[in-house]
Amino acid sequence: MTVGMNGAPIELAAVADTPGREAARVLITEYLNWIADAAASKYGLKFDVKAMVASDLNDPVKFFPPSGRFYVVRSAGVYVGVGCLKRITPEVGEIQRMYLQPPARGCGAGRRLVEHLLADAQTIGYRAVRLESLKFLVEAHALYRSVGFREIAPYMGNSMQDYQAQEKMDRYRSSAVFMERRFARSSGS
Numbered sequence: 001m002t003v004g005m006n007g008a009p010i011e012l013a014a015v016a017d018t019p020g021r022e023a024a025r026v027l028i029t030e031y032l033n034w035i036a037d038a039a040a041s042k043y044g045l046k047f048d049v050k051a052m053v054a055s056d057l058n059d060p061v062k063f064f065p066p067s068g069r070f071y072v073v074r075s076a077g078v079y080v081g082v083g084c085l086k087r088i089t090p091e092v093g094e095i096q097r098m099y100l101q102p103p104a105r106g107c108g109a110g111r112r113l114v115e116h117l118l119a120d121a122q123t124i125g126y127r128a129v130r131l132e133s134l135k136f137l138v139e140a141h142a143l144y145r146s147v148g149f150r151e152i153a154p155y156m157g158n159s160m161q162d163y164q165a166q167e168k169m170d171r172y173r174s175s176a177v178f179m180e181r182r183f184a185r186s187s188g189s
Contacts, residue, residue, distance in 0.1 A: 008076035010073060010107070011075070012116055014069070023072045023079035026079070027079060027099060028056055028097055035134065042134075043175035056084070063084040063096075068087060071083050071084070073104070080101045081101065081109060083117055088130065091125075091126060093124065094129065098140065111146070115147060118147065127183055128181065130155055130179065131180075134175055135176060151177060151178065151179055153178065154176070
């Protein structure tokens, strides 16, 4: 069992009801504002946080079954994190919005969330899962490497293509790390 703040168990809950949706909205907004501030100061990039949050919460397909997953993380009855999986192609998924509030980091909640998303990806039938992350998020990259992700070249269909000005995409790509985790084929495949 993974324990979080004050030794309380970490719970993952699918975003399926009003409290979960509101918690997801608050956490994703907090995360994207933090990322937007860092992207502007470190890399000279800007993106539309409101549009991203609206897409995340209002698109009935993006992070929801059958091809996606959308979780909030609770500890001691408090929502402390979020993580999502979406479809890029029928064989490739993408992890997005992996975020834990600072007091909830370091207790294994991030590992539990990413491992759960990877298990979901395999259940859905994805043969690989990708993600993108700004270079300054080195602790996150260490977590992703520890569960089998490897760096790859920037890929088509990455999430920022819809939210970054086209003339800034080269700058975005040079400020981000792109990663992929492949799953071994079963003997029946």
